[in-house]
Structure formats: structure tokens, C-alpha cells
Amino acid sequence: MTSKMQGRSFLAVMFAFLAALIFMPNIAYAASNNSFYNGTTTNVSPSVSADGLIERSIYFTDASGQTSNYAYKDNDTTQMNRSIVDIDKYQNLQAVVKITNISSSPVSVNEVMQLPLTYYVSSSPNPDLRATGFTFSSTNTATAINLNISGLNGGSGSQPAANAYAAYQAAGQDNAEMRSISISGTLAAGETITLTVPLTLTNGSTLNLYGTNYVGLTQYLLDHRTSYGNPRVSVRFARQVLEEGTNNSILSSNKKYLGVIIRPDGSYYAIPQDEWNYMPTISASDIHVDNILYEDRHSATENDALYTGGAYYIDLTNIKNAMRDYGYSVHTGNSNRGLYLNLPGWQLAVDNDLTDDVYQEYSYTSLSSGNLVINASENSTDELDLNNGVITPLYTELRQVVTAHDSTITANQDSWTILDNLDAMVDHSAGQVTPAAGSADARVKVVDQSGTVVLDTATMDAATVAQKAEEISKTSGAYSVTYYYYFNGNAAAAGNDYEAAKTVTLTVESDTPTPTPTPAPEEPSNPASPVKEKKTKKKKAQLPNTGEELLVMPLMVMGGAALTAAELMKRKH
Known part of the structure; x- marks a missing residue:
């Protein structure tokens, strides 16, 4: 085996080890054998x-x-x-x-x-x-x-x-x-x-x-x-509801929740794959189960068995936190559901914060997956195969609050305003929200490529916002533009209590043409030339530090140390 192959093998082993640690699956409980x-x-x-x-x-x-x-x-x-x-x-x-x-x-x-x-x-x-x-x-x-x-x-x-x-x-x-x-x-x-x-x-x-x-x-x-x-x-x-291809409850799956959007006609479509990647992994600590009418509500960490005809409840806290910076929230309203008999301990679903006007839990019945249709995308009629053992068995409905897009303009030639990258922002009544300086429920923040906040509608008046927008349109660089929605009307405080946000990139290209690089002078062909040797070393130093290069450096240091030690030994004797 060559040294290059050994280096690659070492890296492969290390990456595999790290992946095993980072992506270790949740413990899944096997199906019950009880009658x-x-x-x-x-x-x-x-x-x-x-x-x-x-x-x-x-x-x-x-x-x-x-x-x-x-x-x-x-x-x-x-x-x-x-x-x-x-x-x-x-x-x-x-x-x-x-x-x-x-x-x-x-x-x-x-x-x-x-x-x-x-x-x-x-x-x-x-x-x-x-x-x-x-x-x-x-x-x-x-x-x-x-x-x-x-x-x-x-x-x-x-x-x-x-x-x-x-x-x-x-x-x-x-x-x-x-x-x-x-x-x-x-x-x-x-x-x-x-x-x-x-x-x-x-x-x-x-x-x-x-x-x-x-x-x-x-x-x-x-x-x-x-x-x-x-x-x-x-x-x-x-019968027990098991994850396809396993002997485990669907509530102990180690896949991610599937985010879906509900259409006006009641049908579902999945959010884009790149956004689905941000959904959290299914966790028994998020879930409560109720297999026996309304008398059996308990955490899935206590018993994750789900039976046909049973119900389960997904706490949305982790999902809201994971998806809010990608423009998503959950359904508006109150998920608290007590039994109509109002008897102590008989609770269907809970909501510990009624002021935020969004659900804390979603309630599900364990219907046959054959009755559930989820399209692959918004404009697709293709159905996701929910029985292939690949797609997560648990879905959660999301509500798109903020949508925005990246854009590119040319400095000093194109104008830009804070609304140019925003597609839509909606409130809890599906009404359009328009961000502006001093807005109570919306905020726009622009950060340049050095990390400096160059525009913030929460802290600037309208004139300053307009001035900063103009300066941005004249200064080349890449800017992060973030749109925030605050249901609580607290946008002016610029706090972390926003419901949803979306960050996109505004690229301002220079209006000055990039000069054509001057060709380097032809170098002497004499291999013994000191100048040639210097340039060769310089080029070598400019090579990117790959994983193999990084492995070579410690060996060089160790070799140098060994030579130095040998020289000292000679001198000692």
C-alpha cells in the first residue's frame, strides 16, 4: 500500500468514526409481544x-x-x-x-x-x-x-x-x-x-x-x-403500528419529521428537500400517546407502543425552533383540548401558552397510511411513497410565514429597497405584512460580509433606512438580508422573540470592469537556476492544504525533530 493510500485510509476511518458518533440513531424499542x-x-x-x-x-x-x-x-x-x-x-x-x-x-x-x-x-x-x-x-x-x-x-x-x-x-x-x-x-x-x-x-x-x-x-x-x-x-x-421494514413503533423512528404544507382543498405537499433537511429528528420526548380513548395519555418515553385506532400528539416546540429561521411556523389558534365532560386528568391535547396564538401540539389518529396522500411538491401530483421505509412515518403541517429570494444587482446602476428581496410575509389572518421603519410586527436587518449590521428597521427611522439602502446599492459586496415577523408586535425591540424569519443574499456587483491580469514573464529553462528554485518552492507553498498535505506536515516536523536529536547525540559523544 502506498503512503497516499494509507493517508486516505486513515482519513476514511476517522471520518467514519466521527460520523458514527454524530449520527448515532435514537434507541428504538421493539414491538410488544403482549396479548x-x-x-x-x-x-x-x-x-x-x-x-x-x-x-x-x-x-x-x-x-x-x-x-x-x-x-x-x-x-x-x-x-x-x-x-x-x-x-x-x-x-x-x-x-x-x-x-x-x-x-x-x-x-x-x-x-x-x-x-x-x-x-x-x-x-x-x-x-x-x-x-x-x-x-x-x-x-x-x-x-x-x-x-x-x-x-x-x-x-x-x-x-x-x-x-x-x-x-x-x-x-x-x-x-x-x-x-x-x-x-x-x-x-x-x-x-x-x-x-x-x-x-x-x-x-x-x-x-x-x-x-x-x-x-x-x-x-x-x-x-x-x-x-x-x-x-x-x-x-x-x-394491531401495533410499526415503522415500515422494522419491528419498532413508528414513534421511535430515527428519521426526521416530514414537513408538509396544506393546500386550500385540504391536500398536502412536502416542503423542498433542502428545507426538510432542517427538520428535527423524531423524538419520543416530543410525543404523547393515547391508545385507549382519552384515558391513556402518556409520554412516548414511558411507552411508545401505538395501536391502530389510537392517537398521538406531537409537541411542536422543537419543530418551531428548528424551522422558524427558514420562514416557517405552525398553525394558528389554540391546541388545548379538554374532554367535554371536563373530568380531572382527561386531556386530549395541551397548550401552555395561549398568548402566542399558535398550536403547541398537533393531534393525529393512527389511520392507515394508504389513506394519507402527500404530493412530492407544491405543483406536483406525484405521491410520496409512505410505505417504502425511507420516508419518515410522521408528518407535521407547517405554515409559510416569510418567503424571500436571493438577488444580484450592479453597484451605481441598480437601485435597491428593503422590500426587493421579499416575496411575502403573512400574519395570523393570512394578511400581507409590509416591513418598514418602526413597524411593530416586521423587521428587516442587513449585514455586510464583515458581519457589520448596516441597516435595521428596528433601530433606524425611515429616512435613515432609505439612506442605508441607497448606500448598499452603491457598495459592492455580499449582504445577508433577514426578514422577521413578530406576532407579538415587538419588532421594535429587535429581540429574539420573533415567530419566523428568512435570510437571503443580496449580491452587489462592482460596476468597474475587472482588469485583465498581466501575463507572467517567461522563466529561464535552466533547472539549476536559483530563481527557478525559489519560484518552484513558492508555487508549492501556494498549493491548497488537502487532508494528505496536513498529514505530511506533522511527519516533516517529527522527522526534523529526529534529525536534531541525532545531531545533539553526536555532539554529546
């Missing part, structure tokens, strides 16, 4: 009757032994009674009711286990769960409990619990038509009875997994009631 998703406030606590005599556990389970949340009331976020059944993970779903006499004396019971079929309507989009059998057990071999298993067209009649299912079958009733089981009799002190009904989902292939249609298991109480009514647990079927 049930119970939210972040899992409830597996039995409910207790108001009189303190009876304890009930009512839930769904499967072959894995995992359970759904337990039955409770519908409007309490601290003891959630809803769950998601992962349609790709569960096996052999079962409905279970356990009833325990927690007193020290016999207690009579009278209640009804209402299976999902009780409330199912064939024309509804709800899951159609049908019984495939029944089992009963008791911790008391001499139990005094009777059961009446009812179907759509009859039932067993009240029978000793051990005989009820056989009587139901003898009556010619179909398992698939089983809809309720009445429970009556007396529980001995400490006795627990368990009713288990295996279930099958009959409409899984046609079920809308992007809906939020829950099906319930309810215990209808005729005595020993709870303080809140009939305990109920509800489930819906869904």
Missing part, C-alpha cells in the same frame, strides 16, 4: 361491593395467562377498565368472572354475567365474540350456587352449577348463541366461584382495526352492588 395492552394505569384490582361482603374479578384472558384490565366504572382514569387485544398476539381468548365471599358468614348472591353477545348487533362494526364452551369451578365442593345459562333462543333454566352447561346443551342451545349466565344461591364464607367462557372472534377478517369499537363484559348486579353501578370491562381489537 393485551392495558395502558399506563393498569387496573388488576378486584371490585368490592359497597357492603364489603363480595369481591369480584371480571376480565378477559388468553392462553398466555395475561389479562386485560379488570372491570370497573367507565369514567375513572385511575382504575382503567378498557384494554386492547393485540389481534396478532392473542391466543384462545376467554371471559372470566370470579366471585368471592370475603366475609366470615354465608352470603346470598344474585347477579348476571353478561357476555359480549348481549349487546352485539349484527349490523354494527363491533367485534363479534361468540362463546365456544363453558366451565365452572368452586373452592367449595359442596357449593350451593345455581346457574341459568341463556342463549338467543332459550337456556338451561336454573340448575345446580355443576349441571347447568350440560342442561344448556341438552336443550339444543348453541354455544355461539350463549349471551348471559345468571348466578344465584349462597356462597359459603371464603368461597370463590369462577365462570370461564372461551370466546372466538368471528369477524376478525372484516373488522375495522382503525376504529375504536369496544365490546364489553358486564356483571349486572341485583344485590351486593358496588358504589358506582355494574362493573364492566371493555376491549377492542387492534
Whole structure:
């Protein structure tokens, strides 16, 4: 290997190492293998009757032994009674009711286990769960409990619990038509009875997994009631929303958010690629998730699993900060969304600053990506392929506040004003904003190539602005022209609290022709000439310092040091 190849290999290794450090991806969490998703406030606590005599556990389970949340009331976020059944993970779903006499004396019971079929309507989009059998057990071999298993067209009649299912079958009733089981009799002190009904989902292939249609298991109480009514647990079927080509939630993607603009007709188009590059990387800390109606809002850093039919909320703070210097902001208004019931802890979306009149969060439902169309550009009808594993799975709508362009003029020949590079600036009502000296909501700042501010409408009056603009048009050089929009009307303070800005380049070319360079005199052809040697060295010194040259210099220094050391050693001896 030559020294040049070694130098290149070294540089390649170094750049690869730096790239690995700088562009290290976010940690992505693998998809959950759980049969049930119970939210972040899992409830597996039995409910207790108001009189303190009876304890009930009512839930769904499967072959894995995992359970759904337990039955409770519908409007309490601290003891959630809803769950998601992962349609790709569960096996052999079962409905279970356990009833325990927690007193020290016999207690009579009278209640009804209402299976999902009780409330199912064939024309509804709800899951159609049908019984495939029944089992009963008791911790008391001499139990005094009777059961009446009812179907759509009859039932067993009240029978000793051990005989009820056989009587139901003898009556010619179909398992698939089983809809309720009445429970009556007396529980001995400490006795627990368990009713288990295996279930099958009959409409899984046609079920809308992007809906939020829950099906319930309810215990209808005729005595020993709870303080809140009939305990109920509800489930819906869904699957996890994963990033294309991975086993990770789309919320843990390490790609950048996709910036889009919404057209008046409601369709979307992507912002230009060079501007998309400025969008921040997707971060779980920006995102909240809510898979179970409005009861499950939590940070994606806590659990990033997203299920079909769920919702997620992107905090726009990082996006606004990343894109405001490229002329973009987000939608105007207030993103704060509390539930209409106004119950504590039930929040849909938040907005901690109502004075800025822009959203803090965007809310999304996990619709199929096949329903989302984003065009490649403003004037294109080509659709971005959102399922190719390349384009980010998360998009955010942007609002173009400031648009401007670069320009070139000739000194002393062309005039220039502060509005010449501005295409448009719009306020929150989509009205045009015209920057001027002393403007409350707009500012123009011009900086020359040395970094000196040569014009600023926030600090100069109209006459000075006009004078400075004229001076700029007569002085060749490259100028950075920045247009700022201040929603808060604080442009005159020239602060950093602007909503959006856009910087473009004004190039003022000299009106004096560039002189033709004089040809260098022909040099002597004698290679031993001292003049030739000097010029050769000078030309060598004028070569650009490439990476390889930079590597040579330390070697030269080290070589010189070695020679010096050797000379000193000679002198010492």
C-alpha cells in the first residue's frame, strides 16, 4: 500500500468514526409481544361491593395467562377498565368472572354475567365474540350456587352449577348463541366461584382495526352492588403500528419529521428537500400517546407502543425552533383540548401558552397510511411513497410565514429597497405584512460580509433606512438580508422573540470592469537556476492544504525533530 493510500485510509476511518458518533440513531424499542395492552394505569384490582361482603374479578384472558384490565366504572382514569387485544398476539381468548365471599358468614348472591353477545348487533362494526364452551369451578365442593345459562333462543333454566352447561346443551342451545349466565344461591364464607367462557372472534377478517369499537363484559348486579353501578370491562381489537421494514413503533423512528404544507382543498405537499433537511429528528420526548380513548395519555418515553385506532400528539416546540429561521411556523389558534365532560386528568391535547396564538401540539389518529396522500411538491401530483421505509412515518403541517429570494444587482446602476428581496410575509389572518421603519410586527436587518449590521428597521427611522439602502446599492459586496415577523408586535425591540424569519443574499456587483491580469514573464529553462528554485518552492507553498498535505506536515516536523536529536547525540559523544 502506498503512503497516499494509507493517508486516505486513515482519513476514511476517522471520518467514519466521527460520523458514527454524530449520527448515532435514537434507541428504538421493539414491538410488544403482549396479548393485551392495558395502558399506563393498569387496573388488576378486584371490585368490592359497597357492603364489603363480595369481591369480584371480571376480565378477559388468553392462553398466555395475561389479562386485560379488570372491570370497573367507565369514567375513572385511575382504575382503567378498557384494554386492547393485540389481534396478532392473542391466543384462545376467554371471559372470566370470579366471585368471592370475603366475609366470615354465608352470603346470598344474585347477579348476571353478561357476555359480549348481549349487546352485539349484527349490523354494527363491533367485534363479534361468540362463546365456544363453558366451565365452572368452586373452592367449595359442596357449593350451593345455581346457574341459568341463556342463549338467543332459550337456556338451561336454573340448575345446580355443576349441571347447568350440560342442561344448556341438552336443550339444543348453541354455544355461539350463549349471551348471559345468571348466578344465584349462597356462597359459603371464603368461597370463590369462577365462570370461564372461551370466546372466538368471528369477524376478525372484516373488522375495522382503525376504529375504536369496544365490546364489553358486564356483571349486572341485583344485590351486593358496588358504589358506582355494574362493573364492566371493555376491549377492542387492534394491531401495533410499526415503522415500515422494522419491528419498532413508528414513534421511535430515527428519521426526521416530514414537513408538509396544506393546500386550500385540504391536500398536502412536502416542503423542498433542502428545507426538510432542517427538520428535527423524531423524538419520543416530543410525543404523547393515547391508545385507549382519552384515558391513556402518556409520554412516548414511558411507552411508545401505538395501536391502530389510537392517537398521538406531537409537541411542536422543537419543530418551531428548528424551522422558524427558514420562514416557517405552525398553525394558528389554540391546541388545548379538554374532554367535554371536563373530568380531572382527561386531556386530549395541551397548550401552555395561549398568548402566542399558535398550536403547541398537533393531534393525529393512527389511520392507515394508504389513506394519507402527500404530493412530492407544491405543483406536483406525484405521491410520496409512505410505505417504502425511507420516508419518515410522521408528518407535521407547517405554515409559510416569510418567503424571500436571493438577488444580484450592479453597484451605481441598480437601485435597491428593503422590500426587493421579499416575496411575502403573512400574519395570523393570512394578511400581507409590509416591513418598514418602526413597524411593530416586521423587521428587516442587513449585514455586510464583515458581519457589520448596516441597516435595521428596528433601530433606524425611515429616512435613515432609505439612506442605508441607497448606500448598499452603491457598495459592492455580499449582504445577508433577514426578514422577521413578530406576532407579538415587538419588532421594535429587535429581540429574539420573533415567530419566523428568512435570510437571503443580496449580491452587489462592482460596476468597474475587472482588469485583465498581466501575463507572467517567461522563466529561464535552466533547472539549476536559483530563481527557478525559489519560484518552484513558492508555487508549492501556494498549493491548497488537502487532508494528505496536513498529514505530511506533522511527519516533516517529527522527522526534523529526529534529525536534531541525532545531531545533539553526536555532539554529546
